Amino acid sequence: MQSADLQRAVQFSIDHETSWDREVDGVWGVHQNDPPPWNRLLGPVHGRGPVSGVITRDGKQLMSWGEPDRADLTFSVAKTYLALLAGVAHERGLLPDVDEPVHVRVPGIGFDDEHNARVTWSHLLQQTSEWQGVCFGLPDQADHYRHVTFGIAPNGKKGDLRPLRVPGTYWEYNDVRINQFSLALLHLFGRPLPEVFRETIMRPLGASENWQWVGYDNAWVEVGGRRVHSVPGGTHWGGGLSISANDQIKVAQLFLDQGKVNGRQVLSTEWLQRMRTPCAIAPFYGYLVWLNQDRRIFPSAPASSYFAIGAGGSFTWIEPELRLAVVVRWLNPAFADRFFGLVLKACDEESSR
Known part of the structure; x- marks a missing residue:
């Protein structure tokens, strides 16, 4: 299906490209908004491509545009992939109880004090x-x-020291804590996370090898007698996951197919359900995915939709009731809701024919 309505939706995304420059020596990245001394890159980055994306329904491609095979940095969409890796650990018995304190299984890496x-x-x-x-x-x-676009607006200035709450009682989008989570997963598996991700998720999905997940220049640790890179759950301070839209749509399809690929259960349905279960104190958030309960995040998308979102305008939209998956890269976030509405309208009109 390449209806006129769907083409209009795609053109809308192209016409509303992110305000970030295409090269990293301009207005580019999240770190530039940090107060010193944290407003600098600690790992490698690279320039970006144009607005690009892929739309599928029932596993069939409806449209692709831009440079969908280009491996671009996806920023915090990598957080959602860390949650998938936690699911792999859970199914392997490495993480049997998500409510267990982290220090029980990975002592000595920063979870041991009171x-x-x-x-x-x-x-x-x-x-x-x-x-x-x-x-x-x-x-x-x-x-x-x-402050993040789709979260709770905090009552304070970015980077100021905030009195801590009891763990589990306060929601905050915090990339340092995500990086600490990634480090904990690394120690839990005893292997570099990109290796585990390739073996357990990407290759079973039939994804390309044209992606990489790298850490900061100083993020080297010894695990199991090996010197390995601990990777961040984004590209706030550099590094992170570079991946194509065509590979990301395969990951989105894994959610729609309840963890199955060609009849093989790659990840359990139970874990994927947990990922989109609302957090008690932040019901717009699950396990490192954004939820659309009450259509709070994106009013133009169904309440059943959920999303992986990265800075600079990287979106993966999963709509289970319509069997719809959308990946769009470098779309200005201010126009994301309108874009989703246009895609939904195009699909609705096609279904009614």
């Missing part, structure tokens, strides 16, 4: 951990009072 000993895996997955410390040179304070 405050952090109460942090559980579910807290990290829901961004309610209130973990306190320094991860690869970055303190959790760097993201205190951080």
